[in-house]
Amino acid sequence: MSSILIEAIQTELGATERWPDDVRLYQPYPNEQIVFPDYASCLSVKTFLHMCGLKFGVELRTNAEEMSPSGKVPFVKIGPFLVSEIEPIIAFINTRGFQLNQDLTDTQRSEMKAYMSLVESVLVNSELHLAWLNPEVVNEVTKMRYGSVYAWPLDKILPWKKQREVRSRLDSVGWAKKSIDEVCDEISTCCQALSERLDKQQYFFGDRPTELDAIVFGHLYTILTTSLPISRFAEVIREFKNLTDFCQRIDQKYFKDRQNDY
Amino acid sequence: MAGDGEMELHVWKGDWNLPSVDPNCLAALAYCKFAGVPVCVKKTNNPWKSPSGELPVLIHGKVTETSINNIFGYLRKQNWGSDFDLTNKQSADVIAYTSLLEEKLLPALLHSWWIDGKTYVDVTRPWYAKAAPFPLNFFLPGQKQRQASDRVYTSKGIGENVLDTEIDAKIYKEAKECLNHLSYKLGDQDFFFGSSPSSLDALVFGFLAPILNAPLPGSQLTNHLRGCPNLCSLCTKIIQRFFPPSAEDIDTHKKEKQEEKKMSDASLDFPHKKRNMFLSAIFAAIAMVGYAFMSGLVQIEVVDEEKESSPSPAKPSEPSNFEFQPLFTEDDEQQEDS
Numbered sequence: 001m002s003s004i005l006i007e008a009i010q011t012e013l014g015a016t017e018r019w020p021d022d023v024r025l026y027q028p029y030p031n032e033q034i035v036f037p038d039y040a041s042c043l044s045v046k047t048f049l050h051m052c053g054l055k056f057g058v059e060l061r062t063n064a065e066e067m068s069p070s071g072k073v074p075f076v077k078i079g080p081f082l083v084s085e086i087e088p089i090i091a092f093i094n095t096r097g098f099q100l101n102q103d104l105t106d107t108q109r110s111e112m113k114a115y116m117s118l119v120e121s122v123l124v125n126s127e128l129h130l131a132w133l134n135p136e137v138v139n140e141v142t143k144m145r146y147g148s149v150y151a152w153p154l155d156k157i158l159p160w161k162k163q164r165e166v167r168s169r170l171d172s173v174g175w176a177k178k179s180i181d182e183v184c185d186e187i188s189t190c191c192q193a194l195s196e197r198l199d200k201q202q203y204f205f206g207d208r209p210t211e212l213d214a215i216v217f218g219h220l221y222t223i224l225t226t227s228l229p230i231s232r233f234a235e236v237i238r239e240f241k242n243l244t245d246f247c248q249r250i251d252q253k254y255f256k257d258r259q260n261d262y
Numbered sequence: 263m264a265g266d267g268e269m270e271l272h273v274w275k276g277d278w279n280l281p282s283v284d285p286n287c288l289a290a291l292a293y294c295k296f297a298g299v300p301v302c303v304k305k306t307n308n309p310w311k312s313p314s315g316e317l318p319v320l321i322h323g324k325v326t327e328t329s330i331n332n333i334f335g336y337l338r339k340q341n342w343g344s345d346f347d348l349t350n351k352q353s354a355d356v357i358a359y360t361s362l363l364e365e366k367l368l369p370a371l372l373h374s375w376w377i378d379g380k381t382y383v384d385v386t387r388p389w390y391a392k393a394a395p396f397p398l399n400f401f402l403p404g405q406k407q408r409q410a411s412d413r414v415y416t417s418k419g420i421g422e423n424v425l426d427t428e429i430d431a432k433i434y435k436e437a438k439e440c441l442n443h444l445s446y447k448l449g450d451q452d453f454f455f456g457s458s459p460s461s462l463d464a465l466v467f468g469f470l471a472p473i474l475n476a477p478l479p480g481s482q483l484t485n486h487l488r489g490c491p492n493l494c495s496l497c498t499k500i501i502q503r504f505f506p507p508s509a510e511d512i513d514t515h516k517k518e519k520q521e522e523k524k525m526s527d528a529s530l531d532f533p534h535k536k537r538n539m540f541l542s543a544i545f546a547a548i549a550m551v552g553y554a555f556m557s558g559l560v561q562i563e564v565v566d567e568e569k570e571s572s573p574s575p576a577k578p579s580e581p582s583n584f585e586f587q588p589l590f591t592e593d594d595e596q597q598e599d600s
Contacts, residue, residue, distance in 0.1 A: 070424055110443035114358035117365040172416040174329075193354035 023056040026064045027074040036226045037127035042074040044218025050254040051209045052098045062149040122190040123219040126183045132166040195240040217250045269322040275305040278475040286330045289468030290318040295504040296344040296459045307393045356462045369414045370437030376410035445490040
């Protein structure tokens with residue numbers, strides 16, 4: 001969300017100080033509070049920052065969602081700027097001269113955008129669907145976690161309000177009425193496409209990572225490792241061997257080897 | 263092929279030299295043409311024909327498919343496809359670009375058709391009100407507008423501190439980027455994947471052709487799309503090659519033009535000029551006659567009646583002849599009596 005003026009100011013200030021030392025990424029508490037769709041987007045952003053080799057600190061806030069300029073987590077504070085959500089963050093960091101996709105041709109960049117929106121539309125929507133519309137998961141996991149940091153009666157009201165928001169969002173894109181089988185089919189089609197694209201390469205576009213790799217890793221890794229009452233999504237993804245290998249590779253390289261936190 | 267009856271495809275009718283005005287209908291029509299599906303196209307303009315309330319709808323025997331993805335999927339299962347020559351990687355690209363179109367371009371398209379005030383009032387609402395059948399035409403445009411605004415605003419911003427204008431700026435920016443990406447992907451090829459069209463070409467055509475051909479006043483999308491010549495030529499190529507104007511269309515087009523020529527500019531502004539003149543002449547005549555009766559003529563009549571009624575008891579059986587001539591005869595009789 002930024003007008004041309006704000007973009008101009010961002011570039012101007014960015015020229016003097018490309019990456020300040022006190023960059024902070026704000027997110028809810030990962031062990032107790034965060035819901036897994038949010039966790040996936042936080043992990044995507046962190047992976048992207050690690051891939052760029054940028055240093056940042058993580059700040060845990062119970063009200064990170066309310067602090068965010070767009071109402072979504074995570075958001076980063078870079079100097080005087082607050083930027084939220086993965087795509088604006090990537091665009092912002094690109095204006096600072098850190099780019100992962102400078103070696104790509106225009107066609108490849110266009111394909112990268114297409115696959116990014118595939119992940120955004122299919123994986124994000126199915127995560128939201130599972131987390132907020134599946135009765136079993138909502139009652140056993142999501143509402144408990146989301147409400148855990150608030151006192152009664154807020155711990156009942158806020159999850160209910162959030163659920164309504166998510167339902168209307170999914171309804172507007174025609175996902176609210178999908179059954180779990182249909183959602184699994186969507187994920188399967190999406191993974192099929194990603195798997196074909198990845199093939200036997202190390203990353204989606206050759207041997208250098210791009211933001212697509214960060215996003216795919218963030219979502220697939222979250223779905224594979226989160227333990228939920230319903231684990232059908234993970235089963236669907238495990239059918240694609242090269243995708244699970246890909247997740248392990250990135251996990252090893254950017255998190256385990258460098259002892260970074262998730 | 264199942265072979266149970268012929269396939270029917272119900273769509274919105276066309277305008278502005280397009281076979282249909284709705285993106286999804288256009289895409290479905292284009293796909294059928296690409297794959298050579300023997301489908302019977304019905305321009306019903308009635309979304310109540312469809313179980314989901316959306317056109318296009320494909321009816322084949324007992325099967326009814328509504329959304330564009332389901333229609334493509336069904337046709338593919340029936341072995342009617344334009345994508346069989348694609349490699350696996352290209353099929354993956356089709357899926358990815360489909361979601362790019364739906365995520366990035368669709369919101370801006372809906373915005374410029376349904377939410378932009380001027381276009382909605384001048385173009386969209388009159389068009390759908392005219393096209394839809396009787397009871398629907400009153401509420402269909404409003405209903406479709408609500409759906410569009412849901413799709414654009416609810417899915418884009420959940421936070422309360424995001425303004426609608428910010429969302430507008432964002433979706434148009436994304437849509438322009440999306441057009442650029444499509445243009446890069448197409449490059450200087452004939453179609454997205456070489457020399458023969460695929461389902462992606464059908465979808466892109468469905469989205470772009472209305473932006474290009476419809477009279478959207480001052481639309482940012484139209485201007486931006488004109489700046490991507492390869493996408494424009496893709497649209498015109500598809501129209502020329504797969505939708506040549508049929509004899510019927512040419513006839514109706516000619517008739518429309520002739521009618522337009524017949525009507526002068528003034529008669530376009532006042533289509534009921536003659537009728538109005540006639541009515542006002544009648545009104546003036548009635549008013550004048552009424553005034554005449556009220557003021558002058560009425561008295562004369564009353565006098566006449568008194569004259570006639572006082573002697574009339576003598577001859578009560580004759581009032582039917584009471585006009586002009588009997589006056590004299592009666593007078594004569596009276597004179598005779600006296």
